[in-house]
Amino acid sequence: MTQHIPTRLYLSEEEQPKSWFNLRAFMKNKPAPLLHPGTLQPATAADLAPVFCTECVKQELDDSTPLIPIPDGILEFYRAYRPAPLIRAYFLERALGTPAEIYYKHEGTNTSGSHKLNSAAAQAFYAKADGLTSLSTETGAGQWGSAMAMACAFFGLDLTVYMVRVSAEQKPYRKALIETYGAQLISSPSNTTDSGRKILADNPNTSGSLGCAISEAIEKAVKTPKCRYVLGSVLNHVLLHQSIIGQECKAAFDKYGIKPDVIIGSAGGGSNLGGLIAPFMSEKLQGKNDIQFIAVEPASCPSFTRGKFAYDFGDTAQTTPLIKMYSLGSGFIPSANHAGGLRYHGMNSTLSQLYHDKFIEARAVTQTAVFDSAVKFAKIEGILPAPESSHAIKVAIDEALECKRTGEKKVILFGLTGTGYFDMSAYSAYNNNTMSDHIPTDEELEMGFATLPKC
Ligand SMILES: Cc1ncc(COP(=O)(O)O)c(C=O)c1O
Secondary structure (H helix, E strand, O other): OOOOOOOEOOOOOOOOOOEEEOHHHHOOOOOOOOEOOOOOOEOOHHHHOOOOOHHHHHHHHOOOOOEEEOOHHHHHHHHOOOOOOEEEOHHHHHHHOOOOEEEEEEOOOOOOOEOOHHHHHHHHHHHHHOOOOEEEEEEOOOHHHHHHHHHHHHHOOEEEEEEEHHHHHHOHHHHHHHHHOOOEEEEEOOOOOHHHHHHHHHOOOOOOOHHHHHHHHHHHHHHOOOEEEOOOOOOHHHHHHHHHHHHHHHHHHHHHOOOOOEEEEEOOOOHHHHHHHHHHHHHHHOOOOOOEEEEEEEOOOOHHHHOEEEEEEOOOOOOOOEEEEEEOOOOOOOOOOOOHHHOOOEOOHHHHHHHHOOOOEEEEEOHHHHHHHHHHHHHHHOOOEOHHHHHHHHHHHHHHHHHHHHOOOOEEEEEEOEEOOOOHHHHHHHHOOOOOOOOOOHHHHHHHHOOOOOO
């Protein structure tokens, strides 16, 4: 007899995962090491120590430990909002008339509104353990800045957030939220750093980018005593923290006897997707499943689908270690897409290697098509999704409709990474038909590729 699957797949406190999952330990082709930008040799812990917290450096360089226990102080924080709901989308299945089963992991139930809090809590905890007094960071959509502000308030740290100018203008209430939690918010590029001043001198009307904001935040960290930089995506220790998403999904699916066929996630720098797929991908790498993994990115910032697999800088001012990744070039400034969290020129190195080795596929989708799906989802499932998350919704709906056409009964899981309450200007643009789609031309992409370092 088949078991009835409830709308919410619960995990008790005992069933909740207590370890992060390090996917790199299972990869035959490991992600290429970070390189020191001066020597072009693999970056060492000593190279990374002036910028990042000690434990994050250790995790960043660890390619071999499969499970990393989550410290009690972080587990305690997680208990306030985890496990995140894993929901069977019965309403959506019915509305689409699909034979597919659709599940989504809803990471938007905490106040910051997204999955970003999973890594923010870990990074603030480790900073406190290192005896630091302040942190600096960047934020695109504002979700990471909000998450860091919450985590720093909880663990007692000062925080400066450089917010990409276009997002700061589109989302004044993100600023208010971040300031409410006690952090300082600066619109980037700004006159408060050398890199910000240089970017403004070259291009005063720039809408900003995550690459610019990262440059400013790193400069702030290295010039301030007892301060380090924290990053909300791209790096492998961030993916590690986000593996709590996949760990919970795996535990719940195992409990209810569910085997996914397709797993879909939006991809900005890759943290939610990397975290969602981690335990499932490890089984695929061991030949234990044949799940189809799909990364969804905006057509306006197509790092996977049109980028180059090369060593590149993580920031516009070209100060970070070099990362081997699919990239559009650190000088690429995407158009003002409303999914600010997906406007990043590169992609995490682990996901890049898996994509290169064809374990992951990628799709680029236009903004208006994404909002068609977002509004449909909001009306049917009742949750107002973040624009970033809606990229995954769009492809989940496409896949479910394909099942309707073929009659296949696939099990689809997607990451609903956050809620869209602070994205109402984007929803208004969609409702007023003033939203447009920009797909960069090959010439525009060439300008970005020209900024790739020659190594
Ligand atoms: C709600 C939401 N989803 C997805 C992303 C994409 O980031 P990542 O690829 O690191 O998960 C962001 C980034 O800000 C976000 O805010």
